Amino acid sequence: MILTGVLLAVIGLGLVGWFAARGRARLLYTGRGSMHSMPSYHGWHMALWILVPALLAWAAWSAIMPGLVDGAVMADPAAAQLPEGDMHRAAVLADARNIAANPDAVAFDPLSQELAAPMRAAQTRFGMIGGLLILIVALAGGGYGFTRVRAGFPARTHVERAILALLLIASLMAILTTFGIVASLLFEAGLFFKDVSPIAFLTGTHWAPGNARGIDIDGNFGAVPLFWGTIYIGAIIAMVVAIPLGLMSAIYLTQYASSTIRKWVKPILEILAGIPTVVYGYFAALTVAPLIRDTAASLGVANPSTESALAAGLVMGVMIIPFVSSMADDALAAVPRAMSDGSLALGATQSETIKKVLLPAALPGIVAGVMLAISRAIGETMIVVMAAGASARLSANPLASMTTVTYQIVQMLTGDQEFNSPKTLSAFALGLVLFIVTLILNIIALRVVKRFREAYE
Amino acid sequence: MSNSTFSSPAFAKRLAQRHAAERRFKLIGLGAIVISLAFLALLLVIMMRNGLGGLNWNFLSGSDSTDPHIAGIWSAAKGSILTMLVTLLLSFPMGVLAAIYLEEFAPRSRWIELVEVSINNLAAVPSIIFGLLGLAVFINTFNMPRSSPLVGGLTLALMTMPVIVISGRNAIKAVPPSIRDAALAVGASKVQAVFHHVLPLALPGILTGTIIGMARALGETAPLLMIGMRAFIVTPPDGITAPSSVLPMQIFLWSDEIDKAFVQNTSAAIIVLLVFLLVMNGLAIYLRNKFEVRW
Numbered sequence: 001m002i003l004t005g006v007l008l009a010v011i012g013l014g015l016v017g018w019f020a021a022r023g024r025a026r027l028l029y030t031g032r033g034s035m036h037s038m039p040s041y042h043g044w045h046m047a048l049w050i051l052v053p054a055l056l057a058w059a060a061w062s063a064i065m066p067g068l069v070d071g072a073v074m075a076d077p078a079a080a081q082l083p084e085g086d087m088h089r090a091a092v093l094a095d096a097r098n099i100a101a102n103p104d105a106v107a108f109d110p111l112s113q114e115l116a117a118p119m120r121a122a123q124t125r126f127g128m129i130g131g132l133l134i135l136i137v138a139l140a141g142g143g144y145g146f147t148r149v150r151a152g153f154p155a156r157t158h159v160e161r162a163i164l165a166l167l168l169i170a171s172l173m174a175i176l177t178t179f180g181i182v183a184s185l186l187f188e189a190g191l192f193f194k195d196v197s198p199i200a201f202l203t204g205t206h207w208a209p210g211n212a213r214g215i216d217i218d219g220n221f222g223a224v225p226l227f228w229g230t231i232y233i234g235a236i237i238a239m240v241v242a243i244p245l246g247l248m249s250a251i252y253l254t255q256y257a258s259s260t261i262r263k264w265v266k267p268i269l270e271i272l273a274g275i276p277t278v279v280y281g282y283f284a285a286l287t288v289a290p291l292i293r294d295t296a297a298s299l300g301v302a303n304p305s306t307e308s309a310l311a312a313g314l315v316m317g318v319m320i321i322p323f324v325s326s327m328a329d330d331a332l333a334a335v336p337r338a339m340s341d342g343s344l345a346l347g348a349t350q351s352e353t354i355k356k357v358l359l360p361a362a363l364p365g366i367v368a369g370v371m372l373a374i375s376r377a378i379g380e381t382m383i384v385v386m387a388a389g390a391s392a393r394l395s396a397n398p399l400a401s402m403t404t405v406t407y408q409i410v411q412m413l414t415g416d417q418e419f420n421s422p423k424t425l426s427a428f429a430l431g432l433v434l435f436i437v438t439l440i441l442n443i444i445a446l447r448v449v450k451r452f453r454e455a456y457e
Numbered sequence: 458m459s460n461s462t463f464s465s466p467a468f469a470k471r472l473a474q475r476h477a478a479e480r481r482f483k484l485i486g487l488g489a490i491v492i493s494l495a496f497l498a499l500l501l502v503i504m505m506r507n508g509l510g511g512l513n514w515n516f517l518s519g520s521d522s523t524d525p526h527i528a529g530i531w532s533a534a535k536g537s538i539l540t541m542l543v544t545l546l547l548s549f550p551m552g553v554l555a556a557i558y559l560e561e562f563a564p565r566s567r568w569i570e571l572v573e574v575s576i577n578n579l580a581a582v583p584s585i586i587f588g589l590l591g592l593a594v595f596i597n598t599f600n601m602p603r604s605s606p607l608v609g610g611l612t613l614a615l616m617t618m619p620v621i622v623i624s625g626r627n628a629i630k631a632v633p634p635s636i637r638d639a640a641l642a643v644g645a646s647k648v649q650a651v652f653h654h655v656l657p658l659a660l661p662g663i664l665t666g667t668i669i670g671m672a673r674a675l676g677e678t679a680p681l682l683m684i685g686m687r688a689f690i691v692t693p694p695d696g697i698t699a700p701s702s703v704l705p706m707q708i709f710l711w712s713d714e715i716d717k718a719f720v721q722n723t724s725a726a727i728i729v730l731l732v733f734l735l736v737m738n739g740l741a742i743y744l745r746n747k748f749e750v751r752w
Contacts (some may be wrong), residue, residue: 078711160646164562168558170551170552171572173555174622185589246489248486249493252483252486252489267742271497272496275500276734279500280500280709281712282727285640287503341744352481355482375583378583381585386712406585406679415686425574428589431586434585435582435586438582438583441576442581446577450700
C-alpha cells in the first residue's frame with residue numbers, strides 16, 4: 001500500500017524535476033549558441049536522475065520487504081504457535097497477509113486472524129522505512145541533477161546515452177526470453193530425468209504416467225506413442241490436406257487469377273489463419289468428428305470413436321492452408337520471370353510451364369515452407385486437446401483416437417498435482433523435445449529460404 | 458507445305474490433349490480455393506446457426522455459471538481486456554524500442570546476430586512453450602498470483618514481442634534514407650533524427666503489426682491453460698492480480714460441458730470473439746491503407 005503511494009510520489013517528483021530543470025535552463029539562455037543543449041534535455045536529464053535511482057531502490061525494497069515483514073511477524077509471541085512444516089507455515093502467513101490487506105476476508109485458520117495485526121504493523125513500519133529511503137534516494141538524485149543545469153553542460157549527450165542503453169536493454173529481452181525458455185525447460189526436465197532414464201523416455205512404447213510408481217517408473221514413461229501421434233496428426237494427415245490445397249491455391253492465385261480476384265480472395269483466405277485455434281478445436285469436436293464417425297460407421301467400421309486422429313488432422317490441415325499458400329506464393333515469386341517466359345516461348349502451355357519449370361525451380365522454397373508448416377502443426381495444442389483424444393497408442397488407423405505431445409503437456413499440468421511429481425515434470429521433458437524439434441525445423445527452413453533467395457538474386 | 462507436322466491430325470489431337478490438361482490444371486487450382494473457402498463458410502455458418510440465438514444482453518453482461526441459461530461472458534471478456542492491456546503495455550514499447558535499436562543503432566556483432574536469430578526463432582516457437590516458461594518462471598520462481606491477468610499478460614507479451622519487432626523493423630526499413638540524411642544535415646543528432654522523423658513515419662506500419670500481434674494473443678488459449686487460467690470465475694476480476702478467465706478459455710471450458718445447452722453459449726462466445734478479431738484486423742487494414750506512405 002505505502003509502496004504504491006511512494007511510487008506515485010517518485011513519479012510526481014520526476015515530473016516536478018523535469019519542469020524545474022527546464023525552467024532553470026531557460027533562464028540561463030542568453031542568446032544563440034549560449035547553451036550546449038535545449039532546455040527540455042536538461043529537464044529530461046534531471047528527471048532521469050530522480051527516477052532511475054529511486055525506481056531501482058523501489059524495486060530492491062519491494063523484493064526484500066516481504067522477507068523482513070515475515071521475520072518481524074515470526075518474532076511476535078503469537079507466532080510461537082505456528083506449525084513446524086514450511087508449507088503450512090507459508091500458508092498461514094499468506095492468509096494473514098490477505099487479512100491484513102483486506103480486513104473483511106475470512107480466516108481459514110484462527111491463528112492467521114491473530115497474526116493479522118502484527119502483520120499489518122510490520123508492513124506499515126517497513127513500508128515507512130522503505131518509503132523514506134526511496135524518497136531520500138530520489139531527492140539526492142534530483143539534487144545532483146539540479147546542480148548540473150549549467151550552460152555548458154552537455155545534457156543532450158547524456159540523455160541520448162541513456163536512451164541508447166534503454167534500446168539495448170529492450171533488444172536483449174529477446175535473448176533473455178530464449179534463455180528463459182531453454183533454462184526453465186532444461187531445469188525441470190533435468191529433475192524429471194533424475195527419476196526416469198532419458199533412454200526409456202525416448203524409446204519406450206508404453207505411456208501410462210498414472211501407474212508410474214516405484215520400480216516400474218521407467219516402463220510407464222515411454223513417449224514414442226506420443227511422438228507417433230504428433231507426427232501422424234501434424235506432419236502426415238494435416239500435410240496431406242494442407243500441401244495440395246495450399247500449393248494449388250497459391251498457383252491459381254499467382255498464375256491464373258486476375259488481379260481483382262487475387263485482391264479479394266487472398267485476404268479472405270488469410271482469415272482462415274486468423275481464426276483462433278480454440279474455435280477450430282470446437283468445430284472439429286462439434287461437427288467434423290461426429291461426421292467422420294458416422295461416415296465410418298455407415299461404411300461398416302465397427303465402433304468408430306468420436307475422437308479421431310483424422311478429425312484433428314483434417315481441421316489442422318485447413319488451418320495451415322493459408323500458411324503453406326503464402327510460403328508457396330513467396331517461393332514462386334522468387335523464381336526469375338525469364339525462366340517461365342523462356343518455357344512459354346518454346347510453346348509450352350502454362351500448366352506445363354508451372355509443372356516442369358516453375359515448381360522445380362521453386363522447390364527449395366516450397367520445401368522450407370512445408371517444414372515451417374510442420375513445425376507449426378506439431379506445436380498446435382487446442383485442436384488436438386479438443387478433438388484427438390487421450391489414448392497413447394501406436395496405430396496407423398486414422399479413425400483411432402490418438403494423443404500428442406502437446407495434449408499430454410496440457411493433461412499433465414492441468415490436473416490436481418503436486419508440483420514436483422515425475423508426472424508433472426514429464427510435461428517439461430515433452431516440452432523440451434517439442435522445443436528442440438521445432439527449433440531444428442525452423443533453423444533449417446530459414447537457412448534454406450535464405451540460400452534459395454540468394455541463388456536467384 | 459500442306460502436310461507439315463503442324464496440321465497433321467496427330468498433332469491436332471496432341472494439342473487438344475495438352476489444352477485439356479491445361480484446363481484440368483486450372484480447374485484443380487480453382488477447386489483448391491473453393492474447398493478452402495467452403496470450409497471457412499461452413500465453419501462460420503455452423504457457429505452462426507448455433508450461436509446467434511444465444512446472443513442477448515444478459516449473455517453479454519453476465520458471468521460464468523453452471524446454468525447455461527444465465528451464463529454470460531462479461532467476466533471472461535473483462536479478463537481478456539485486462540490481460541491484453543498488460544500485454545500491450547509491455548510488448549509494444551519493448552518491441553518498438555528493440556526494433557529501433559536493431560534497425561538503426563546496432564553495430565554488426567556476434568551479439569546482435571544472436572538477438573536477431575533468437576527473435577526469428579521466438580516468432581516460430583509453439584505457443585504452449587511460452588506457457589511452460591510462464592509457469593516455471595513467473596509462477597514457480599517469482600510466486601506471482603496464479604491464473605491472474607498479470608501472469609497471462611506477461612506470458613503473452615513475451616510471445617507477441619517478436620511479432621512487433623519483426624513488423625517494426627520492416628516498417629523502419631521502409632522509411633527512405635533521405636529522411637534521415639535530411640534531418641542529420643540540418644544538425645539533428647542521430648537519436649533526434651530517429652525519434653523525431655523516422656519513427657513517426659514508421660508508426661502506421663508498426664501499429665498494423667502490433668494490432669495483428671495483439672489479435673493473435675487475444676485468441677490464444679494454450680499458454681494460458683499452462684498458467685492455470687481455467688478457473689471457474691463467477692465474478693468479473695477487479696484487478697490484474699485477481700483470478701480470471703479469458704474469452705477463448707471460456708469457449709474451451711464451455712465446450713467441455715456435457716449439458717447440450719452449452720453448445721449455444723459456446724457458439725455465441727465464438728461469434729463474439731470472432732467479431733473482436735474481425736474489428737481488430739479491419740482496423741489494421743484501415744490503418745495500413747490510410748496512413749502507409751508509398752515511397
